[in-house]
Amino acid sequence: MDIGIYMKNCIRCGKALPKANDWLCKECKEHIKSIDKTIKKFHKLSDKERENIVKMSSEEFLDYCKKDFFELTNEEYDVYAVKSYNENKEKSNDQYNCSICNNKLYVQDLIWDNEKNIFVVDHRQCECRKVRISLQLIKKSGLERTIRDYTFDKFTTKEKWQKEIKEKALDFVENGIKQEKWFMLSGNSGSGKSHCCTAIVRELLYKAIPCRYMVWDSEITELNAIVNDPIFATRMNELKKIDVLYIDDLFKPVSLNIKPTQGELKRAKDIIDYRYRNKLTTIISTEISIEDICAIDEAIGGRIYEMCKDYYIHISGTDKNYRLR
Numbered sequence: 466m467d468i469g470i471y472m473k474n475c476i477r478c479g480k481a482l483p484k485a486n487d488w489l490c491k492e493c494k495e496h497i498k499s500i501d502k503t504i505k506k507f508h509k510l511s512d513k514e515r516e517n518i519v520k521m522s523s524e525e526f527l528d529y530c531k532k533d534f535f536e537l538t539n540e541e542y543d544v545y546a547v548k549s550y551n552e553n554k555e556k557s558n559d560q561y562n563c564s565i566c567n568n569k570l571y572v573q574d575l576i577w578d579n580e581k582n583i584f585v586v587d588h589r590q591c592e593c594r595k596v597r598i599s600l601q602l603i604k605k606s607g608l609e610r611t612i613r614d615y616t617f618d619k620f621t622t623k624e625k626w627q628k629e630i631k632e633k634a635l636d637f638v639e640n641g642i643k644q645e646k647w648f649m650l651s652g653n654s655g656s657g658k659s660h661c662c663t664a665i666v667r668e669l670l671y672k673a674i675p676c677r678y679m680v681w682d683s684e685i686t687e688l689n690a691i692v693n694d695p696i697f698a699t700r701m702n703e704l705k706k707i708d709v710l711y712i713d714d715l716f717k718p719v720s721l722n723i724k725p726t727q728g729e730l731k732r733a734k735d736i737i738d739y740r741y742r743n744k745l746t747t748i749i750s751t752e753i754s755i756e757d758i759c760a761i762d763e764a765i766g767g768r769i770y771e772m773c774k775d776y777y778i779h780i781s782g783t784d785k786n787y788r789l790r
């Protein structure tokens with residue numbers, strides 16, 4: 466019985482085949498048979514030469530072997546196959562193009578096995594997996610648009626206090642997170658609070674840590690309106706349980722005459738308390754100081770202070786308000 470795959474032409478030289486049940490013509494078959502199969506024995510090479518082989522592209526490897534694809538020995542073919550696997554390009558499912566795995570998410574490594582005296586193949590997940598997760602997280606975080614502009618590189622540090630804020634924020638990304646600390650910047654609008662907090666969140670997202678952005682007043686208004694809705698608990702849980710929550714403008718607008726409503730205080734207590742008890746990183750920007758928050762509610766203020774005390778900066782006075790100058 467036939468298997469039904471017939472070649473009309475030799476796959477090596479392209480010449481028409483007399484019998485349509487072969488891959489190679491007679492000449493090519495003989496040529497391949499006559500090839501010195503002992504030319505490249507990898508165990509006879511130096512470590513340096515083997516390192517070079519690992520670095521070669523599939524085409525460079527054929528050049529090095531002075532052979533075409535059909536002439537490779539089994540040993541050489543195994544090496545070639547890894548190279549062509551890695552080089553094989555696939556279409557990206559998101560906007561990210563990875564030049565390491567060519568969007569396959571897996572990479573094969575050639576590793577020399579000293580005991581077996583052969584190249585073995587190791588399969589690993591590509592590093593871009595983390596980046597791809599981060600990109601999805603950025604979309605979900607609510608910061609997709611601002612994250613491009615609010616980077617640490619673009620944070621102005623002309624003044625000493627700006628340098629201090631940046632240093633503190635970078636230290637928080639590096640160490641504060643590991644120590645389960647919180648971060649808080651308070652002060653006038655226009656002092657770069659949002660920029661700095663967003664830059665922190667950006668770094669965390671690129672480390673593939675799930676973060677959520679919360680614009681305090683608009684989200685609280687929405688929540689207060691759906692208290693009796695079944696979706697309320699889901700929405701609250703999202704804010705309570707996310708790995709990192711960035712609250713932008715906590716208790717805004719608060720002034721001498723506008724105090725937070727009972728509903729707002731209840732939501733704040735619920736979120737802050739849950740995150741405090743479960744040691745979940747929280748980043749807060751607000752126009753009011755920690756003393757003001759304590760005056761509004763001592764329990765909330767106390768918890769925030771306890772978690773933020775190493776990473777709390779209050780920016781005061783118009784001289785520090787660089788956007789206004």
Ligand SMILES: [Zn+2]
Pocket residue numbers: 475476477478479480489490491492493494
């Ligand atoms: Zn041929």
Ligand SMILES: [Zn+2]
Pocket residue numbers: 563564565566567568569570591592593594
């Ligand atoms: Zn990749």
